[in-house]
Amino acid sequence: MTSQPIAHPDTPQAPTPEQIRRAPKVLLHDHLDGGLRPGTIVDLARESGYGNLPETDPDKLGIWFREAADSGSLERYLETFAHTCAVMQTREALVRVAAECAEDLAEDGVVYAEIRYAPEQHLEQGLTLEEVVEAVNEGFREGERRAKANGHRIRVGALLTAMRHAARALEIAELANRYRDLGVVGFDIAGAEAGFPPTRHLDAFEYLKRENNHFTIHAGEAFGLPSIWQALQWCGADRLGHGVRIIDDIQVADDGTVKLGRLASYVRDKRVPLEMCPSSNLQTGAATSYGEHPIGLLRKLRFRVTVNTDNRLMSGTSMSREFEHLADAFGYTLTDFEWFTVNALKSAFIPFDERLAMINDVVKPRYAELRAEWLFR
Numbered sequence: 614m615t616s617q618p619i620a621h622p623d624t625p626q627a628p629t630p631e632q633i634r635r636a637p638k639v640l641l642h643d644h645l646d647g648g649l650r651p652g653t654i655v656d657l658a659r660e661s662g663y664g665n666l667p668e669t670d671p672d673k674l675g676i677w678f679r680e681a682a683d684s685g686s687l688e689r690y691l692e693t694f695a696h697t698c699a700v701m702q703t704r705e706a707l708v709r710v711a712a713e714c715a716e717d718l719a720e721d722g723v724v725y726a727e728i729r730y731a732p733e734q735h736l737e738q739g740l741t742l743e744e745v746v747e748a749v750n751e752g753f754r755e756g757e758r759r760a761k762a763n764g765h766r767i768r769v770g771a772l773l774t775a776m777r778h779a780a781r782a783l784e785i786a787e788l789a790n791r792y793r794d795l796g797v798v799g800f801d802i803a804g805a806e807a808g809f810p811p812t813r814h815l816d817a818f819e820y821l822k823r824e825n826n827h828f829t830i831h832a833g834e835a836f837g838l839p840s841i842w843q844a845l846q847w848c849g850a851d852r853l854g855h856g857v858r859i860i861d862d863i864q865v866a867d868d869g870t871v872k873l874g875r876l877a878s879y880v881r882d883k884r885v886p887l888e889m890c891p892s893s894n895l896q897t898g899a900a901t902s903y904g905e906h907p908i909g910l911l912r913k914l915r916f917r918v919t920v921n922t923d924n925r926l927m928s929g930t931s932m933s934r935e936f937e938h939l940a941d942a943f944g945y946t947l948t949d950f951e952w953f954t955v956n957a958l959k960s961a962f963i964p965f966d967e968r969l970a971m972i973n974d975v976v977k978p979r980y981a982e983l984r985a986e987w988l989f990r
């Protein structure tokens with residue numbers, strides 16, 4: 614008998630794209646108006662008479678979004694949303710977009726998703742804020758049903774976003790609170806970061822805290838540490854949207870020794886979830902390449918890192934594709950992807966018992982099964 618080292622079940626090889634697709638995934642940061650199918654945009658534009666689409670062929674339109682979003686600036690990246698929001702102004706359009714969102718995610722192996730959108734951007738044709746929320750919720754329920762009929766299980770919760778350049782945050786926070794337990798699981802602020810600090814909306818955050826409600830804040834994407842510091846220490850955010858610039862508070866010496874500043878220490882010690890979106894960051898210039906994306910170091914240092922899509926249309930991506938990019942860049946295995954997924958569930962805005970059941974009864978058994986596949990090749 615030769616004495617062979619015992620192979621860890623994970624050692625045989627990198628996960629295949631097909632295994633990544635079948636792995637259960639959890640998505641906390643994805644914009645409804647950043648994930649439409651190009652063909653749906655074309656249909657809805659035709660039906661509503663919106664004549665400003667840059668392309669009317671779905672394939673060309675998809676490419677247009679990716680290229681236009683590939684601008685190196687968050688402000689220019691955000692300009693592309695004018696077209697998606699333009700065709701999301703009726704109840705029917707919102708139901709369709711939300712249903713397709715849930716279907717597409719389920720098809721990609723996402724089992725739990727929190728999808729965000731700004732109700733104030735869907736009032737141009739007379740819908741009320743409440744009608745917008747109800748239409749999107751109806752679409753998510755429809756998408757969950759269709760996914761189930763196709764053999765996929767997914768649960769979708771909504772996050773209501775307020776736009777940081779506008780002045781409706783308190784109103785949207787109240788809306789999120791009213792629809793709590795009715796499909797809405799939390800609140801967010803988004804939009805251009807430089808010049809619009811989160812403290813502009815302190816009243817909204819203080820209101821939500823008094824209501825024991827949850828919120829995340831886009832911070833540390835196009836602007837640095839002060840934005841993250843405000844989001845956490847002034848506004849009390851439960852999670853950070855992106856948060857990539859926390860890397861500016863971490864020093865790595867030539868010998869590999871790592872020193873965390875006070876803010877980075879706080880973020881790690883308090884297990885503040887980071888909703889990282891690698892492909893989106895490359896497009897807005899918040900990161901330079903997958904291999905150099907701060908997620909590599911932050912994962913190593915065991916920050917509470919999660920992986921997200923941000924805008925599937927603008928980045929031509931999916932949860933599986935984000936995982937594939939990371940597998941290529943950092944050699945991540947199924948064990949890493951399970952870790953990201955468990956992190957995401959720990960950070961989700963649904964009740965603790967549901968998060969735990971999702972971790973123990975859905976995520977862990979399915980990753981274990983995937984890891985065992987090499988035994989039966």
Ligand SMILES: O=c1[nH]cnc2c1ncn2[C@@H]1O[C@H](CO)[C@@H](O)[C@H]1O
Pocket residue numbers: 644645646647687691694698729730731734774803804805831834893923924
């Ligand atoms: O990465 C991002 N950073 C900041 N704002 C964003 C990002 N992606 C989308 N939005 C903004 O959020 C609104 C509601 O979904 C979108 O219309 C877009 O303006």
Ligand SMILES: [Zn+2]
Pocket residue numbers: 642644803831854923
């Ligand atoms: Zn975002």
